[in-house]
Amino acid sequence: MQVKIEYTSKIKIDEVSIPLYITEENQVFIGLEIMPYIELKQQIKQLVITDIEDLQYNVYPFIEVCKFIKKNVLIKLNTENIKTKEHKEIEKKESSEFVLTIKNIVKSKK
Secondary structure, eight states: OEEOEEEEEEEEETTEEEEEEEETTOOEEEEGGGGGGBSOGGGSOOEEEEETTSOEEEEEEHHHHHHHBOTTOOOEEOGGGOEEOOOOOOOOOSSOHHHHHHHHHHHHHO
16 A cells, blocks of 8 residues: 655554554554554454555554554553654656556567
């Protein structure tokens, strides 16, 4: 899933630091390091998100994690850790990657 990450942060559970990603559409994703604190891991859909800079992250949707987190787990978020993600200038693609791949295949067959 292609997203534009606007903010990054970290939450802490015990001494474990877990990355948090907030997108331009206000979707919140959390890193896989949260797994030991989830009761029903098979209930949560793991996602791979791709930032506009083609960086990929394996994540869980934060809202889904909150539904299945173990009882008596204290999650700490220090607001000083919230950072705005700086994006490099990226030239706009005229077509989707799929279309470009098909074009390249057709060119190579000629």
